[in-house]
Amino acid sequence: MSTDTEGLALDDTVVTGMGVVAPTGLGRDEHWTNTLRGASAIGPVTRFEAGRYPSRLAGEVPGFDPAAHLTSRLLPQTDHMTRMALVASDWALTDAEADPAQLPEYGMGVVTAVSAGGFEFGHRELQNLWGKGPEHVSAYQSFAWFYAVNTGQISIRHGLRGPGAALVTEQAGGLDALGQARRQLRRGQPMVLAGAVDGSPCPWGWAAQLSTGRMSEEPDPVRAYLPFDAEAGGYVPGEGGALFVLETEEAARARGARRRYGRMAGYAATFDPPQGSGRPANLERAARAALDDARLGPEEIDVVFADAAGTSEEDAIEAEALRGLFGPHGVPVTAPKTMTGRLSAGGSALDVATALLALREGIVPPTINVSRPRPEHTLDLVTAPRRIPLATALVLARGQGGFNSALVLTGPC
Structure with missing residues (x-):
């Protein structure tokens, strides 16, 4: 390289x-x-x-x-x-x-x-x-x-x-x-x-x-x-x-490009085992692999843009993955898609756009309407805009049928 x-x-x-x-x-x-x-x-x-x-x-x-x-x-x-x-x-x-x-x-x-x-x-x-x-x-x-x-x-x-x-x-x-x-x-x-x-x-x-x-x-x-x-x-x-x-x-x-929104530092994808197999979901594995690809540790991630499935079972799986990776309340987590709904493939792409703008502006956008976060999830869920130093973001996405993907972004060069 x-x-x-x-x-x-x-x-x-x-x-x-x-x-x-x-x-x-x-x-x-x-x-x-x-x-x-x-x-x-x-x-x-x-x-x-x-x-x-x-x-x-x-x-x-x-x-x-x-x-x-x-x-x-x-x-x-x-x-x-x-x-x-x-x-x-x-x-x-x-x-x-x-x-x-x-x-x-x-x-x-x-x-x-x-x-x-x-x-x-x-x-x-x-x-x-x-x-x-x-x-x-x-x-x-x-x-x-x-x-x-x-x-x-x-x-x-x-x-x-x-x-x-x-x-x-x-x-x-x-x-x-x-x-x-x-x-x-x-x-x-x-x-x-x-x-x-x-x-x-x-x-x-x-x-x-x-x-x-x-x-x-x-x-x-x-x-x-x-x-x-x-x-x-x-x-x-x-x-x-x-x-x-x-x-x-x-x-x-x-070519003299004048703008850099940010850099794709790491990416990984995994696939979940069949339902009823007794084997765990692989979202955390995808996130860890993306961090390894980016040569970053969990402590170096400033914000997570969650997949935010919206069902109790799937939310618990994602919360467990985040807890395993960052610890309880270990990183700010946001789901701006609460404003748009889930846009199928377009949803995670829009999350990338939002994450890049958040890195540029130094503001974590909010998760709206969530007034009673489940305490057992132990997430630092951002429910109002939060201005904090931002250099890195992890974007997570899960597709129907067992697809897991994770993308690590770093801020403007």
Whole structure:
């Protein structure tokens, strides 16, 4: 590993741009302002008639007008989720002052994660098939619903001919996409656009999430999603996420990049054993491996952005992992996703964006609405903005089916 005179590894992965589309705001600044305010974006579902479903709340992205950002040619062939991802990719590249046309032909890749694909698009076309006949099904159905559609549409839009990938590990996917991007950079790729924008606010996607038995049925938005709380009763789904421009430090310097949000210092992923096996969950193992990858000890982590599943069983597993790693009340823990709901793959990507902004500003954003944290969890749960020195953050994510991922971030270079 080569280093410069200040000891910074030139193949370190640095974040030079971000694009955020979230229930808490369109764009980085609006999202950060509302997050610090503790402004909840959870409310009644508006994208479809949810009155007949037991769960009727969601974190929806407000004021998103795709026609204001995308050409009319793209609109008929894209799902709502993909439209948000395309806009986030535009904003990330602009933020990084990165022009793919100025790079070598294969100089930029793209890695995204998603859990459901373009289910809203697919649901509409299935309705057309059942109600009107096959001649009314869009030809774009062949790809608009697909899990890899965001990677494909982003690469086409920006002419990105470098390595491409699409990952499906549910909530863990946002971190896994960044981990895969870092592998590409270490193999010699100078720049990768990576992250996740996800969400399926439609009856098809809703039915899939209801089948897990983990969605909250509480009608009050203030009480519906309470991770680590004595009244935790499930999660509220949402939509949105974040995309990032990632580069090696050497490549960023070579093109004169002016901004560094921070550095991806460590990443690891594990898989849980089958339920009923009697073997422990592996979230703590993933966190320890990420710290080892970053060459940091637990005492060097300043804040944890929790997965915050919102069910008593899953919250207890995460609390046990944090207690095993840091000790009781050993590190500030926050879950800003209490303002947005769980955004599937986009949730952990949004946590990364929030963590990077927290490191830059020296403020831990709050976990809202949690008024009765379970004392047995022994967590230092941050329920109001807390200004403390911040140099490192650990982001945790768990995906349905046993996926665990952990990412260590360090502050601006």
